[in-house]
Amino acid sequence: MAPLRLALIGLSKSGSAWAATAHHPYLLSAPSKYTITGLLNSSLASSQKAVQDFSLPASTAAYGSPDDLGREFDRYDVIVCSVRVDKHYPSLMPVLRAMEGGKGRGKMVHCEWPLGRNLQEAKELLVAAEEAGVRTMISLQGRYEPAVLKVKEIVESGRIGKVLSSDFIGAGGLGGGRENSNMKWITTRDLGGNLFTIFFGHTMDFVLHALGGELESYNSLIDTKRPKVEIFDKSLGEVVETVDTKVPDQILVQGHLTTGAILSFHLRGGASFPSGPKLLWRVYGEKGEIQITGPQAVLNVGAPTTLELHDHATGEIENITVEEPFESLSMYARNIGRMYEALANGDDSKIIDWKEATKHHALIDEIYEREKAGQSQKAKYVSAV
Amino acid sequence: MAPLRLALIGLSKSGSAWAATAHHPYLLSAPSKYTITGLLNSSLASSQKAVQDFSLPASTAAYGSPDDLGREFDRYDVIVCSVRVDKHYPSLMPVLRAMEGGKGRGKMVHCEWPLGRNLQEAKELLVAAEEAGVRTMISLQGRYEPAVLKVKEIVESGRIGKVLSSDFIGAGGLGGGRENSNMKWITTRDLGGNLFTIFFGHTMDFVLHALGGELESYNSLIDTKRPKVEIFDKSLGEVVETVDTKVPDQILVQGHLTTGAILSFHLRGGASFPSGPKLLWRVYGEKGEIQITGPQAVLNVGAPTTLELHDHATGEIENITVEEPFESLSMYARNIGRMYEALANGDDSKIIDWKEATKHHALIDEIYEREKAGQSQKAKYVSAV
Known part of the structure; x- marks a missing residue:
């Protein structure tokens, strides 16, 4: 051909x-x-x-x-x-x-x-x-990542039983209060490329793909905890300006998937905790649990990830091997x-296809709209006493 | 005296x-x-x-x-x-x-x-x-746990700067689909002693104590993902009955504290992931982050917990020593x-005092009331495309 x-x-x-x-x-x-x-x-x-x-x-x-x-x-x-x-x-x-x-x-x-x-x-x-x-x-391309596909395969196999809940915790690198000058554009929300649109979009996509469902009902919370960003010029080796940003550097979602599973998701900006786990993703089922840990949350770009499976009946942990058929390519190029x-x-x-892409934009849009409308319910318990 | x-x-x-x-x-x-x-x-x-x-x-x-x-x-x-x-x-x-x-x-x-x-x-x-x-x-008594007090001390010292967000993930042991017969009572919600009232009550108490604030606004999610519980008789070595339960075995809270910090909290029933971290508690500040890991989430009963501090400026991790002045007592008796x-x-x-206790009951009550009213917003993004 x-x-x-x-x-x-x-x-x-x-x-x-x-x-x-x-x-x-x-x-x-x-x-x-x-x-x-x-x-x-x-x-x-x-x-x-x-x-x-x-x-x-x-x-x-x-x-x-x-x-x-x-x-x-x-x-x-x-x-x-x-x-x-x-x-x-x-x-x-x-x-x-x-x-x-x-x-x-x-x-x-x-x-x-x-x-x-x-x-x-x-x-x-x-x-x-x-x-x-x-x-x-x-x-x-997170849906092509071997670790993600392995999680999906295990979930579909029924080996851990029905999935009851899943936790996903990661940090994005971006959104830590300082960006290199060539990335200054990510501090402008309307430009559309940032921790929320890019990193959340990718990670939520492969998480939902692996778990086999969409969000059925959820609450979200986005916030910009570092509204001032230092712009660092690498060639000068110094901060050249400080800009304001409204880009979310904290993104939280908790809710139910269409499968019935609960999802607790937190992606934040800034440095990961160095001794890790930098990514912690767990999929807890009726009969067992998968734990995915690795050096970064954005598995879409590839990562040397560790998969373990805990069998509740035996108490054993199995290390799951993930094959990488594209080892000849650099990590970012594989998926x-x-x-x-x-x-x-x-x-x-x-x-x-672009329908899927538009669906993810609709999710991001929905979360932005909820931000405007008020994301969390006021706590009243303190004044109840 | x-x-x-x-x-x-x-x-x-x-x-x-x-x-x-x-x-x-x-x-x-x-x-x-x-x-x-x-x-x-x-x-x-x-x-x-x-x-x-x-x-x-x-x-x-x-x-x-x-x-x-x-x-x-x-x-x-x-x-x-x-x-x-x-x-x-x-x-x-x-x-x-x-x-x-x-x-x-x-x-x-x-x-x-x-x-x-x-x-x-x-x-x-x-x-x-x-x-x-x-x-x-x-x-x-979690407020007396040395690890909790150390977190509080570091937060108050300003060493990690203003706290931006905190994650708390743990599993409770109870609520895993099987209980010993002497604990059968915890499967009855109205009896008032279970993963939610006891374990959530304790853990949320010491988390808020260490972070120095109350919940200002939040969304919660409780669910019973294992509505059938096997009652296991230890002396017979077998399951003697299966009972229905409405006790929550999944408890999630995300929101803002009165300090402005974001809290993402997930406590679930069932076995922890054996290779850990069984407890993962992070306190992410403007200048650094504390990571608390250990064999169990319920620090109120004591645990050989590991505290690390990541200094964002230096990139160094410091292992924080926690003194235990009451080593002569068994772990549960110390606090x-x-x-x-x-x-x-x-x-x-x-x-x-009991005002504090009543406040925590008010929080639990508020979460139960929200459960009745509908906890999560319906997702509409899928049908938006």
Whole structure:
């Protein structure tokens, strides 16, 4: 089979270089079923520079704007958007509009999570994709993480019985009161990329995926406990300014899933406790319990995670081995690589589409709306005595 | 100073033998400033038997009923009630009524937590104590636990800065779907002694004490995920019956304290994860974080707990030493012993009175009322797409 022709939006060695870190390694690796034949960066010069920087063939098309890419959409089987979240909508919309009227049928448009800055943008992108007739994918790649899949497999096997409750505790790194200057943008809530949208979005996605349900009823609590953020310039080695932020650095959810299980979830900003567990995720069932511990909460980007299973009947703990078939790739590139494999192999059940992405935006939106309406009930017990 | 004359309600070698385990060791130890001069058990014969079983002087008064003890209240400086929770009210009320009109002034009445089965009983006991003129004490002895005091000391010192959030995760042992037959009573919600009233009451008390605030606003979630409980007869080595229960085996609270800190609290029934942390309690501040781990959540009964402090500025972890001045006593007796010491030494600021106990009953009552009214908000995000 001829490799799938792929246009990549956002391949660069500057900025967060996420595409270079997480997408490029698989796409250039031996098992890749793709060939990068088009690039779109913020300018024509930047696109041309990337062709050189990443040693792509001179035949690679370099575009200067989303409209330019849109005009040549038919040269591609797959279009991938991996730019900063606030650029998702302006980068993708012209391309999707160029395919309006079902002209994109048979093509795949793949976007990094979050799908745009907010629910509104996600909905518009979803509609535009439907009108273009394209299939869609979202990088909620935690669902491809072997540790997550192993938890899901154990839960589905019935080995720990019906799941009664699950705790998830982690810290995000971001949101600790100081950010590097190249990440200053995450302090602006409306920009749509931060601990809540990105980290909560990813973690809640794979937690729900593994547990096999949606939130049925819940209470949430978001708060910004560090409203002042120091912006640190690495090259100068000093704090260059202090900015205000309204981005949540504390995100709590407790409630019931549609499966009946209780979920207690707390993701906060700032440093993890070094001696750990940095991630503590437990899945407590009628007959046993799974414990997942590791160096970070965001399993979507991969992590050397430890899985243990406690069998209530025997009292034994079993260390569960998690296979990593993609060891040749760097950690961040593995789950993204599995997404590309699933697409190339026609493994449609594994594809996570923009409806799923929009659903997660709807959850984030719901939590923001509840924040406005008042999240917690006033305690009255003290005055009752 | 002459030792304080103490009447003990509930000293027995049968039943849970809590008084024998937790009260008696200190009272008989060298540093004790008390002498047990009266005993009240469920019958005169049982009281007399306890005098012999515990080798008390023959002069020890043995009572057959609370009224009998009430008639001789003036022979005692301290009256201690350490019986099963549903017997608190019927054991104490006649004694308090005998002292009505301020006749109990100068005396101390000490009750195990919970103060009666529910808020109503607690309020009545509180009023009766006020009418009797007695001082009151409640065994919320977690506030005497050295690890708890150390957390409080560090928080107050400002060493970790303002506390931003705290997580508390533990499992209670009870509420795991099987109870020994002598504990069958804990499966009856109205009886008032169970994972929620006893374990939650104690743990929330010392958590709030260490963090230095009350709940300002919160959402709670209680549920009975194991509504069938096997009753296991140890002597027969088998399950003798299965009973229904409405006692919560999942207790979750998330909210803000009056200090502004966020609290995420989850106590569940059943076995802890053996490789731990069985207790995980973190106190995350602006400048550092305390981590408390140990073999059990109920620090009120004592536990060989590990305290670590992460300094955000240096990245260092310090192991915090916790002194245990009462090593000569068995673990369960230490915090109770410290309560007795505080009373004998006139250390009034350490005395936890029945107002505090009633406040905790009001919190439990509030959570039960919220359960009736609907605890969580319905999720709508799935249908929003």
